[in-house]
Amino acid sequence: MxxxxxxxxxxxxxxxxxxxxxxxxxxxxxxxxxxxxxxxxxxxxxxxxxxxxxxxxxxxxxxxxxxxxxxxxxxxxxxxxxxxxxxxxxxxxxxxxxxxxxxxIPGDVTGNAASCAELTIYLMLGLLRKQNEMRMAIEQKKLGVPTGETLLGKTVFILGFGNIGVELAKRLRPFGVKIIATKRSWASHSQVSCQSSGWHCKQVISIFNEKGLFFYKH
Missing domain, CATH: 3.40.50.720 (NAD(P)-binding Rossmann-like Domain)
Structure with a gap:
């Protein structure tokens, strides 16, 4: 002590x-x-x-x-x-x-949300590319295995569309994924909030307040 x-x-x-x-x-x-x-x-x-x-x-x-x-x-x-x-x-x-x-300590003004979002991307890519298996294959001098996957075309579900969720969605957009997000409650100005965070009207398919779901398609 x-x-x-x-x-x-x-x-x-x-x-x-x-x-x-x-x-x-x-x-x-x-x-x-x-x-x-x-x-x-x-x-x-x-x-x-x-x-x-x-x-x-x-x-x-x-x-x-x-x-x-x-x-x-x-x-x-x-x-x-x-x-x-x-x-x-x-x-x-x-x-x-x-x-x-x-x-x-709020995450949106400290950089914590961005840091968590970046770490999430890293873990997602590592999982899809089978990072642990790849490391073992390299140690055994094997090439071409394992066969990994891409984020392209995947559907990503974000449970909790708060500061971290929004930052994660921003970083996922270039990967060409479909995003489904949910939060406990959506404000009446949810679409405006999404747009202020970098979303555009044509990118927002729909917001269902009664179900708390937000859909985004690249």
Missing amino acids: EGMARSSDKNITRVLFCGPHFPASHNYTKEYLQNYPSIQVDVVPISDVPDVIANYHLCVVKTMRLDSNCISRANQMKLIMQFGVGLEGVDINAATRCGIKVAR
Whole structure:
């Protein structure tokens, strides 16, 4: 456990990072704040968070579930920050009852959505081209196997047409695929939103609000 906060510390804003995963998050934060002695940044194992959360003012949640029991112990907490877009890991109602603000990191302004979309393209191509089998074939000095497939002509279903979904669809267009996307709800101006994201009227076949489906054909 790194630099556990002491309840006797005064005039120090204490920041808690829950767990060791995604180390760049706390490493960059520590580096940025190293010249601010009034701010202390600690990385605590997930299993220890409930026991120490009362000593912190700001909590950065990564992969753990911050439930009502844990939040009720955070009597000094001012802000819970989700490291990412989804807030499934935070009991927002419990935080609200305790007067704690909850925030997240939006994907559309941080580059995260674009990064996830690019990674998805990479994984799709690797799957179609049978990347693992290809690596083994090369190691065995075999040429022409395995036989891969192309994205061209495929139908791609995007489950959740949010920031990542839109960025993925943009990058899929040059591959000549048909895209089917769905989301929990479509705003009445869905077609306008699609157009502002780079879609054109002739490319939008139809939007079914009652089914939450969006169809795009290259």
